[in-house]
Amino acid sequence: MAKYTGPVCRLCRREGAKLYLKGDRCYSDKCSFTDRGFAPGQHGATQTRKKVSEYGIQLREKQKTRRVYGILERQFRSYFDKAERQKGITGENLLILLERRLDNVVYRLGLAESRNQARQLVRHGHFTVNGHRVNIPSYLVKVGDVVAVKEGSKESPLVKSVAEALSRKTAPAWLEVSADDLNGKIVRYPTREEIDIPIQEHLIVELYSR
Known part of the structure; x- marks a missing residue:
């Protein structure tokens, strides 16, 4: 492509x-x-x-x-x-x-500095959805899904640098973030007003x- x-x-x-x-x-x-x-x-x-x-x-x-x-x-x-x-x-x-794309959700959660970086991290298999590794950036998440950094990827220098800045970021209201566990849950779909x-x-x- x-x-x-x-x-x-x-x-x-x-x-x-x-x-x-x-x-x-x-x-x-x-x-x-x-x-x-x-x-x-x-x-x-x-x-x-x-x-x-x-x-x-x-x-x-x-x-x-x-x-x-x-x-x-x-x-x-x-x-x-x-x-x-x-x-x-x-x-x-x-x-x-578009907001439901996995790469965008990773970015919105604060687990990547940009959508481009999020797309790269997803493709390299650093994230799971409900415990299963997903390496497709266009994967559409659903309400209730939990997106997390794969356990084996938490020691990656790039993931570590992003994790250090995570506590200083604020995720949108339709996402619930756990900075300690490096994961986030889709609470609901965003409203138009929340898409900035x-x-x-x-x-x-x-x-x-x-």
């Missing part, structure tokens, strides 16, 4: 918004978006943007969402189709499905409804 391997800060600049792809670094003075909030490229700082069409606005919102969660187009469309079949508001259903990403999901619905 193809994936983006370039500088992730370029993605924030391309979308004109902080996507927090580097975790804690994005909240610090080291964030390059703060100093260079213009589009990437040779003439990014001086180019005058043309008027963006309605389609262009919708497309950028979809691209922004894909980049936040690190998902390719085909898989993203699959999530949308699933959200559309569910009861309720399609846009909100879509975001809730700069996305207007109705634009994505409009794009796919064309």
